Amino acid sequence: MSDEAEISPEASARICAHMNNDHAATVHAIVLSSLSRREAARCKVQNARMKSVGMGGYSISYILCDGDACAMKTVNIPFDPPLTSSDEVRPRLVADHHRALVPKFSWLVSDPLMRTLFGACLLLGVGVAMGQEELAKRIDDTPLAASIVPALFGSSALFSKLVVGAWYFSLAAHTLEAVYTLYLCKTRLKMETGTAIKWFVLNVCIGFPVMNKVKELVAVDVDARSKAKGR
DSSP: OOOOSSOOHHHHHHHHHHHHHHOHHHHHHHHHHHSOHHHHHHOEEEEEEEEEEOSSEEEEEEEEEETTEEEEEEEEEEOSSOOSSGGGHHHHHHHHHHHHTSOOTTHHHHSHHHHHHHHHHHHHHHHHHHOHHHHHHHHHHSHHHHHHHHHHHSOHHHHHHHHHHHHHHHHHHHHHHHHHHHHHHHHTSOOOHHHHHHHHHHHHHHOHHHHHHHHHHHHHHHHHHHHHHHO
């Protein structure tokens, strides 16, 4: 790319085509990162496509669906600071690529499903840390728990054993999922090692919802490449 003060319409079209065909997951992730907390929790993003690139930033159109109600949207992403040369487009977009693909640990609080699963895993972990005998003793010494747990699980001892078993099963399952997530992050989405490790850690903590987010990005990328080859 030449050292020009402006980006021509032709160059903008080439850049957009490259991003939409070869880096669709990045374009999709940039849109996801621009959503409000409510939109991120309730809505689905479809058909995100970069439309134009200029010295001040770029625009992406996408379809936002809240249940069956879908609407076409556009988000404008600024370059901060604005470009001084068209040669800066590629490194800026690469930086945005890496930034958009970083997972958010705030999902542990903001995402209802992730918050529930993380809370459940924490409670199981507390039970394991206490030990089976201590957990059973605490249950027997608490009137409400002593009346409910035996009725549902037969005895506090059996419940304590199930808690420990569930913890180790969850840890093993989440770790296997996290290994697959790490593989997708590095081989399919070309993430930096630090970013991929963050996805791995979140997956170990929460489980399948994290893996599903990565699989969504991979599916977007595969679909875009397939369509590009078919043209």
